[in-house]
Amino acid sequence: MKPQSAFEREPARRVFASELRETRYQFRDGDDEKSPTYVILPTGIRSNRIFIVGTLTEKQRQGDQNVFYRGRVVDPTGTFFIMAGSYQPEAMQQLARIEPPAFVAVVGKPNLYTTPDGNCLVSVRVESIAVVDRETRDLWVLDTARETLDRLDAFGTTDDSRKAQEEYGTQPDVYRKIVYDALTQVQL
Template sequence: MSTEDIPTREVAKRAFATEFNDAGFSFKESDDERAPVYLLFPTGAKANRVFLIGTLTETEDVGEDNEYWRGRIVDPTGTFFVYAGQYQPEAAQELRELTPPAYVAVSGKPRTFETDDGTTNVSVRPESITVVDATTRDRWVVETAERTLDRIAAFEDEGNEYARMANDEYEIPIDQYIESTVSAVESLDESTDELNTASTEGTAQNL
């Protein structure tokens, strides 16, 4: 097997929760059964893997016959939901053992699910979940803001095929993501204080 035949992992893309949850359209770029499935961001990018950092605020075993853990992770713009079961044992173990609130970094695959009423929910199937500090979370917010604004700046480029696709699939004013991105960066100090307060309250309750 040549090096060209060795499959490589897709680069994990960054997006804030507000955009991620708006991204209900997924697609393949070939008819190959093993072809990667991409989520289309409204700002014009495809993502087979995502990387997010936020505050883990809640964990729950929502499985019936087997453990199936759901984690609620909040960034400055909204909420990500991650789900891990028997096929993601390490991530499931992290969700089982972690005590919210905690800053966590998650790498994983985006997944879409259509509900009975026709609504599309978007979640993450985590490959890894790691506890991080406030500085790492703040850096993720700043870097994700930069990536988001770069996508918005390139949205009108004629050769940007994923922006054209997003324009066709979503009826979302692109400017709203500028507002949420700016708000996310401005909220950094406030959200750090909120986690510290929540941690202090939790400690006090356990004394």
């Protein structure tokens, strides 16, 4: 085991819904059972935690014995699918209390699913969720725009971005356009 001081918490990456929706590639860093699982985002960075702020438009309670909640969180570019089950009791109870529509901040882990008919879906397993205000949402759009542009500027120079190029054939201009469109929806 690593000494305590060497432990670094994985940062929560900022990503727009339309980029997360395209995410397909997942890998495990190391052979250990407990090695972390990452996804590679199309703009070229590994991530096992993300931070999103948007509008919770819908939530649903599902399951009988294993109760879990699903929700939809909308940002200027699309929709995030979030879920919280009995393995995240705190997150599930927080989500249960929030009545849509509401601005929410969500910290969670991206998860990939393949449906029986072969479609790949990305959902976010919630670690914590809280109601925030519009200003926080706007700050998040700026923050996410900035970090996405930073990743695009470094595209092709890092191992993760070369991997992204290989897996997705990312066209940086497409994502610049997405960032631009997201920013135009922030009201002055």
